[in-house]
Amino acid sequence: MYVCLCHAVTDKQIKHAVEDGCCSLREVSQCLNVGKTCGRCVPVAREVISDTLAELGADIARVA
Numbered sequence: 001m002y003v004c005l006c007h008a009v010t011d012k013q014i015k016h017a018v019e020d021g022c023c024s025l026r027e028v029s030q031c032l033n034v035g036k037t038c039g040r041c042v043p044v045a046r047e048v049i050s051d052t053l054a055e056l057g058a059d060i061a062r063v064a
């Protein structure tokens with residue numbers, strides 16, 4: 001689904017950015033421009049980032 005309509009960014013793109021090393025809204029915004037225009041996408045973008053980081057944490061905990 002589209003999270004940021006201003007820049008046509010989907011939740012999958014945000015998730016991939018986090019998996020590739022982005023750890024914050026600022027870092028994702030630098031990669032994908034999320035939240036740089038109207039800012040309406042920021043709450044949902046934060047949620048996607050948080051959920052992805054939690055998933056990655058769970059994966060790391062499983063491996064360790």
Ligand code: FES
Nearest residue numbers: 004006037038041
């Ligand atoms: S919807 Fe993301 S900046 Fe406008």
